[in-house]
Amino acid sequence: MDSRFRAAHPLYKWLLGFCLLLIIFVCAIPMGNQLPDVRKEKTVSMLTRIVNVATPQPQQYFVRTAQCHIPFVxxxxxxxMKIYKPxxxxxxxxxxxxxxxxxxALQLRYVxxxxxxxxxxxxxSTAEEYNCFYEEISYGQQIDTYDKLKADKYFTDGYVVPKHVEGMLMECQTAEEPHIVLQRDAFMFIQYQPEEPTPTPTPKAKTLGPRKPSVIMYGIDSLSRINLRRTMPKVHKFLQGPGWYEMQGYNKVADNSFPNLFAILSGYSPDTAKSQVCDTDKSGCFEELPMIWHYFKNASYMTAYAEDESGSNTFNYLKPGFTEKPTDYYFRPFLRALEAETEVTRLPGGYMRYCMGRRLANRYIYDYCRQFMQRYVQERPIWGMxxxxxxxxxxxFMPSAMQNMVLTDLMDYEADGAFEHTIMIFFADHGTRFGKLRDLKSGFLESRLPMMFIYLPPWFRAEYPSYVRALELNRNRLSSNFDLHNTLKHIIEIGGGPELPKSFDCPTCQSLFYPLPEDRTCAQAAIDEHWCTCQPYRTISNLDWADRVAQSVIPLMNEYFVxxxxxxxCSNLSLSYVHNTQIKTGLDISWHDAxxxxxxxxxxxxxxxxxNSADFEATVVFNNVTETAEVKVETISRTNSYKEDSTCIDDKIAKLYCICISDLKP
Structure with missing residues (x-):
């Protein structure tokens, strides 16, 4: 037989067999007559099923369960596309x-x-001489800053960096005066720390426990799963590969970064933490709270934490920050040095630092992440965010410019072999909260559905098939930040640790390695009504009725200031106009029903x-007879920028609603 036929794809063989059967079937039909109606219907039905299999229908829902319909956008x-600008x-x-x-790798040193x-x-020139030197960056007396830069240390090619040096500012300049700077740069190092030896167990006690997976959390602020598909299609395609699971029902539990990340990392909401443990606005509170890195550290994980903008750091923006070093490797002191000691560049109209020295701000973070994995992941378990x-x-839309950089990160981690050992969580805190994207019909979903992907390494998938099946099932079920918190603790338990307390704020939440209930509601996932994307709303055409709902909210906002x-x-607020008002209908009412x-x-x-033309969005329980409204003011969303409206106060939540009298525009 011709080798081309032996190598034919099985699909071609199947199609050939099908065609032969179809020919035999047609030939068996009586000549001169049309197909009998019944036989004709069956043939059409069979062909229709084949065509449907070959042409998958477009996705209509992220989640479609008994109590939750989250439409696909x-x-x-x-x-x-009218407003999208790559x-x-x-x-x-x-x-x-x-x-x-x-x-x-032999010296365990950087060169x-x-x-x-x-x-x-x-x-x-080939003859002119030059010199290179560096200044060491080290932790300061206060952990959130850096110490005074050390004296210049000159170096030549092949210089071995001392193990105590974790960061440096480097400069090369001409030898002759006046000195001309050739290049400045900065480097951060994950200096290897050998694992502390443990006492040799007796022969009877010497047992091998379960393998501990490492966990790396790679996060991008304000990126929804919708905007990821739009701005980073190459990255999204990579995330469809083997071992990756997208949590398409993942719904945020709060407005901005801090409460959403805090829920993942502590299992608490800020309000509950204040009543149960300590006030997150007070210095020293973050040391009292049972943060997730403490659990990983207690389970013998090496830990790391890094962010790329000091003014917006999760635990420092209008928060007191840390009084002690939270993790084994903590990037903030080095970040403060980079921001203060390097040439900073911002993009036109941009608030945050884009370049620090010769590099993108986020390059320091993800290179730090890569070093962390390279140094440890093959020999001991690690956790890092x-x-x-x-x-x-x-x-x-700026992620569209960064997609090749992010894709390169993921591919580099894969090439290094890190994915053989690591559960990676590629995620965001929320979607776009203000601006043109937020103003569209899909803006409600855009802001509430952050991206969430979980990667499981091959050995983990082979060893724990039930967890894989659960994660596959949970991809299209409602989940929240508190479930992710429980999943992190479950990973520690898998590694042989004791059973850990689950998220305090959500007793009905669970690890994503167990099947989530098919009939789960937002309340069961600790998602407040205002953030819930499960239930449909219909726009009210009666404008007078719509205005009355909005008018009932504003007095409550003014009472909040009091x-x-x-x-x-803060100025008393008064209504300008209503963009739109919608009523919650429930899953049992279709668009065609009254x-x-x-x-x-x-x-x-x-x-x-x-x-100041401030825009707000509120979820309200409204009585159209008594004209009374029930709404928790601190769940109301601000949907346009407020950074120039509330400069008179530092309260992180109240800044959303306060239009400072001193900032009023004519």
Missing amino acids: DPFSEDL QTFVTCSNESDLVTTTYD LHINEQVAQQLLN FWTNHYSHDDP AKNLSHL LPQLEVAVYRTKFKVQQ
Whole structure:
């Protein structure tokens, strides 16, 4: 037989067999007559099923269960594409690296290399001499800052970095005066720390426990699963590979970064933490709380934490930060040095630092992550969270310029072999909260559905097939931050640790390695009604009725300022106009049914106030007979930028609603 036929794809063989059967079937039909109706219907039905199998239908829902319908949003719909502007990647330096670093695995040390050809290019000479030196960056007396830079340390090609040096600012300059700087740069190092030896067990006690998976959390601020598909299609395609599971029913539990990340890392909401443990606005509280890195550390994991914008760091933006080093490797002191000691570049109209020296702000973070995995992941379990704000927070379309960089990160981690050992969580805190994207019909979902992908290494999938099946099932079921918190603790337990307390704020939440209930509600996942995406709403055409819902909310916002003792700083708000008001209908009412006439119902109203044209969105229980409303003010969303409206106060939540009298625009 011809080898081409022997190598034929099985699909071709199947199609050939099908065609032969079809020919035999047709030939068996009596000549001169049309197909009998019944036989004709069966044939058409069979062919229709084959065509349907070959042509999958477009996805309509992220989640469609008994109590939750989260509609799928086409990231390339016509209204979205009208405002979508892909961004161009901007480099921080076009120069080649004069100094680079490598890691000597035999010495367990970093080595500095000077590229002589680059030096000659920068000098425009082969004879002129130059010198290179560095200043060490070290932890300060206060853990959230850095110590005074140490004296200059000169080095030459092949210099072995001392093990105590975790960060440095480097400069090369001409030898002759006046000195001309050839290049400045900065390097951070994960200096290897050998595991402390443990007493040799007796022969009877010597047993091998379960293998402990490492956990790396790679985070991008303000990136929804919808916007990921739109701005980073290459990354999204990579995340469809073997071992990756997208939690398409993952729904945020709060408005902005801190409460959403805090829920993952502590299992608490800020309010519950205040009543049960300590006030997160007070110094020393984060040391009292049972943060997840403490559990990993107690289970013999090496730990790390890094973010790329000091002013917006999760535990420092209008928060007291840490009084003690929270993890084994803690990047913030080095970040503060980079921000203060290097040349900082911001993009036009951008608030956050884009470049620090010759590199993107997030490059320091994810290179730090790569070093952390390279140093440890093959010999001991590690946990680390590496988070970027600087390009995604202020511009929802800037991730389009970064997709090749992010894809390279993931591919580098894979090439290093890190994925053989690591459960990776590729995630966000929330989606876009304000701006043009938020104003679209899909903006409600855009802001509430952060991306959430979980990768399981091959050995883990082979050893725990029931957890894999649960994760596959849970991809299209409702889940929340508190479930992820429980999953992190479950991973520690898998490694042989004791049973750990589950998320305090959600007694009905669980690990994602167990099947979530098919009939789960937002309340059971600790998702407040205002953030819940499970239930449909219908727009009210009666404008008078719509206005009355919004009008009932504003007095409650003004009373909030009084209760917070802010009324002397914050202007009283008054309604300008209502964008739209919707009523919650329930899953059993279709778009074709008439709206129910209810005395009390749940509404979602989006409105503008006269003061500085601020936009808000509130979920309200409204009685259309008594004209009374029930709404928790601190769940109301601010849907346009507020950074220039509330400069008179530091309260992180109240800043959303306060239009400072001193900031009022004419």
